[in-house]
Amino acid sequence: MLKGKEIVLGVSGGIAVYKAVELTRLLVREGANVNVVMTKSAQQFVTPLTFQTLSGNPVSTELFDLTRRSEVKHVSLAEKSALLVIAPATANIIGKIASGIADDLLTTIVLATQAPILIAPAMNVHMWENPIVQDNIKRLKKIGLKFVEPGSGYLACGYEGKGRLTEPEAILKKIKALLK
Numbered sequence: 001m002l003k004g005k006e007i008v009l010g011v012s013g014g015i016a017v018y019k020a021v022e023l024t025r026l027l028v029r030e031g032a033n034v035n036v037v038m039t040k041s042a043q044q045f046v047t048p049l050t051f052q053t054l055s056g057n058p059v060s061t062e063l064f065d066l067t068r069r070s071e072v073k074h075v076s077l078a079e080k081s082a083l084l085v086i087a088p089a090t091a092n093i094i095g096k097i098a099s100g101i102a103d104d105l106l107t108t109i110v111l112a113t114q115a116p117i118l119i120a121p122a123m124n125v126h127m128w129e130n131p132i133v134q135d136n137i138k139r140l141k142k143i144g145l146k147f148v149e150p151g152s153g154y155l156a157c158g159y160e161g162k163g164r165l166t167e168p169e170a171i172l173k174k175i176k177a178l179l180k
């Protein structure tokens with residue numbers, strides 16, 4: 001059902017970036033055309049080459065990019081996407097979106113797109129429980145952004161609790177539901 005659908009996958013800098021690799025694979029398997037946008041921090045965890053190879057598309061990382069055609073990338077990606085999914089979404093990117101900050105390619109696309117936005121947060125349990133993060137999420141839900149709740153369990157940071165990125169299959173299910 002995702003055949004030919006244009007999906008922008010925003011990847012921000014958390015340890016769960018490796019799960020976004022699997023999500024890319026699942027989306028491509030369903031026939032979607034996936035354009036991955038990575039923040040600077042995300043590239044500390046996995047290189048763009050991995051996403052580029054799996055998606056079959058160039059990975060976008062720069063807002064100011066002179067190496068490609070003269071298109072304004074944040075506008076073209078924003079306009080062509082049927083859905084923007086951010087997985088994993090850091091506390092930082094959620095905060096920036098909630099504040100209307102657009103200081104890199106991904107946050108600029110968020111402001112420029114009219115497509116539905118799905119956010120899959122992943123972070124340390126104390127970050128997740130922080131009222132600042134919860135307030136930001138509440139605000140974004142109120143204006144129509146969709147979320148997939150993180151799961152609970154053992155976290156990569158060594159803590160136990162809520163904050164694990166939802167499994168890629170569950171994110172895929174939510175994407176399909178939103179695009180129905």
Ligand SMILES: Cc1cc2nc3c(=O)[nH]c(=O)nc-3n(C[C@H](O)[C@H](O)[C@H](O)COP(=O)(O)O)c2cc1C
Nearest residue numbers: 012013014015039041042090091092093122123124
């Ligand atoms: C090893 C490591 C793991 C991290 N994991 C997370 C995480 O899972 N969630 C999160 O919100 N921030 C995490 N951070 C912090 C973010 O990388 C940091 O806030 C960064 O500024 C996020 O940038 P971005 O939102 O532009 O990608 C981690 C940092 C390090 C060094």
